[in-house]
Amino acid sequence: MRISLPGTELSVHPLCLGGNVFGASADQDQSFEVMDAYQAAGGNFIDTADSYLWRLPGNSGGESETIIGNWLTARGNRADIVVATKVGSWPVHPGLSAENIAVAAEESLRRLRTDYIDLYYAHRDDPDTPLEETLSAFDALVRAGKVRYIAASNYSAPRLAEALRISAQNGFASYVAVQPHYNLMERDYEHELAPLLAERGLPCLPYFSLAMGFLTGKYKADTTIDSWRAEGARQYLTDRGRRVLAELAAVAEQHQVGQAAVALAWLLAQPTVATPLASARNIEQLAGLLPMAELKLSDDELHRLTAASEPISESAGH
Numbered sequence: 001m002r003i004s005l006p007g008t009e010l011s012v013h014p015l016c017l018g019g020n021v022f023g024a025s026a027d028q029d030q031s032f033e034v035m036d037a038y039q040a041a042g043g044n045f046i047d048t049a050d051s052y053l054w055r056l057p058g059n060s061g062g063e064s065e066t067i068i069g070n071w072l073t074a075r076g077n078r079a080d081i082v083v084a085t086k087v088g089s090w091p092v093h094p095g096l097s098a099e100n101i102a103v104a105a106e107e108s109l110r111r112l113r114t115d116y117i118d119l120y121y122a123h124r125d126d127p128d129t130p131l132e133e134t135l136s137a138f139d140a141l142v143r144a145g146k147v148r149y150i151a152a153s154n155y156s157a158p159r160l161a162e163a164l165r166i167s168a169q170n171g172f173a174s175y176v177a178v179q180p181h182y183n184l185m186e187r188d189y190e191h192e193l194a195p196l197l198a199e200r201g202l203p204c205l206p207y208f209s210l211a212m213g214f215l216t217g218k219y220k221a222d223t224t225i226d227s228w229r230a231e232g233a234r235q236y237l238t239d240r241g242r243r244v245l246a247e248l249a250a251v252a253e254q255h256q257v258g259q260a261a262v263a264l265a266w267l268l269a270q271p272t273v274a275t276p277l278a279s280a281r282n283i284e285q286l287a288g289l290l291p292m293a294e295l296k297l298s299d300d301e302l303h304r305l306t307a308a309s310e311p312i313s314e315s316a317g318h
Contacts, residue, residue: 001013001014001042001293001294002044003274003275005176005177005203005274005275006176006201006202006203006274007176007201007202008148008149008176008177009148010082010118010119010148010149012044012045012082012274012275013042013043013044013045013275013293014268014275014276014292014293015038015043015045015264015275015276015278015289015290015292015293016045016046016047016084016205016275016276016277016278017034017035017038017043017045017046017047017277017278017279017280017286018047018048018207018277018278018279019031019046019047019048019049019052019064019065019067019068019279020048020049020052020053020064020279021279021280021281022034022048022052022063022064022067022068023052023053023059023063023064023066023067024052024053024056024059024063024064025281026281026282028067028070030281030282031067031068031071032067032071032074033282033283034280034281034282034283034286035068035071036075037283037286037287038280038286038290039075039077039080039081041286041290042293043290044080044081044082045081045082045084045275046068046081046082046083046084047084047085047179047205047207047277048064048065048068048083048084048085048086049064049065049085049086049087049089049090049121049123050062050065050085050086050087050090050092050093050104050107050108050111051086051089051090051123052064052065054090054091054092060092061090061091061092062090062107062111065085065108065111065112066111068083068112069111069112069113069114070113072112072113072114073113078114082118082119083112083114083117083118083119084117084118084119084120084121084151085108085112085117085119085120085121086120086121086122086123086153087100087101087104087105087108087120087121087122087123088100088101088104088122088123088124088126089123089124090104093107095126095128095129096122096125096126096129096133096134096137097126097129097133097134097137098133098134098136098137098140101134101137101138101141102137102140102141105117105120105141105146105147109146115145115146116145116146116147116148117146117147117148118148118149119148119149119150119151119176119177120138120141120147120149120150120151121150121151121152121153121179122134122138122150122151122152122153122155122175123153123154124153124154124155125152125154125155125156125159131159131162131163131166132166132170134163135163135166135167135170135172135173135174136170136172138150138172138173139167139172139173142173143173147173149173149176149177150173150174150175150176151175151176151177151178151179151205152175152177152178152179153178153179153180153207154179154180154181155178155180155193156192156193157192157193157195157196158192160175160178160193160196161196163175164200175202176202176203177202177203177204177205177274178193178197178202178203178204178205179204179205179206179207179277180193180204180206180207181206181207181208182204182206182207182208182209182267182273183206183208183209183210183211183215183263183267184211184215184244184248184263184266184267184305184308184309185211185214185215185236185240185241185244185309186208186211187309187311189204189206194270194271194272197272198271198272202272203272203273203274203275204270204272204273204274205273205274205275205276205277206267206273206276206277207277208277209263209264209267209276209277209278210260210263210264210278211233211236211263212232212233213233214233214234214236214237214241214245215244215245215248215259215260215263216258216259216260216263216288217245217248217249217258217259217260219233219234219236219237239312240308240309240311240312243308243309244305244308244309245259246308247304247305247308248262248263248305250304251297251301251304251305254301255291255295255297257291257295258288258291260278260288260289260292261288261289261290261291261292261295262292262295262297262305264276264278264289264292264295265292265295265296265297266297266302266305266306268292269297269302276292
């Protein structure tokens with residue numbers, strides 16, 4: 001199964017494999033196993049960033065790109081894989097100035113061991129750099145053949161709209177996709193960004209699709225999980241979070257799949273969403289994600305999950 005990203009020639013698997021664990025909770029051998037299994041299952045879309053994962057002890061950034069580049073070279077499959085990476089949030093190359101984008105792109109190409117990037121994201125908005133400068137720099141990479149398409153992550157709706165206007169006005173390459181924080185527990189995307197993407201025909205490729213692992217159901221109040229994302233996931237252990245997990249469990253049991261696959265299938269069914277991102281540090285975790293590609297939730301199941309995840313004022317007064 002393939003999904004065509006509007007406005008591009010990219011045709012991708014319904015699950016985009018997140019590379020934010022490669023070089024962190026998964027070493028190179030484990031990462032190779034995961035990517036091998038993902039491709040064997042029909043997967044062809046891998047997402048990373050130059051900054052992954054500089055914050056972790058022993059890392060400095062660039063580890064994920066390096067591992068992916070080593071895998072592409074070892075397998076000789078570069079032409080079969082859609083590679084997305086990002087620029088702008090790594091302290092070594094911060095921001096979206098023209099100079100930084102040009103240097104960071106060359107370094108990403110070197111680590112990925114390729115001469116082109118399929119989808120190059122502005123990792124986050126840079127209010128200190130004029131949008132014209134950023135978009136002109138991205139346009140130069142596209143014209144040089146080093147980047148096929150550009151995209152935006154962590155942009156507000158007004159700034160995204162302005163960026164699209166500037167690209168159209170100047171004839172620059174334009175953002176063709178948006179990567180926001182969006183999942184059953186994080187639904188702010190629906191308020192302003194989703195209507196804008198629907199209006200412009202842009203696909204949404206959400207990150208943290210499983211709420212840092214919370215939606216897999218493995219995080220409990222009294223459970224210790226060996227993961228750098230565990231603390232972030234536990235923030236969702238609220239009454240609302242428990243309602244969502246209960247509904248996920250019920251739907252998962254009905255379909256005989258894991259809760260992660262159901263959470264991803266819910267995202268895939270949302271307007272504007274093209275392919276959610278999720279990561280796996282081993283092939284067992286990956287096996288729990290892959291059924292989402294064929295999983296079709298009924299209207300009633302989608303409604304139940306949506307209703308369970310509606311934000312409530314449980315934090316009022318805190």
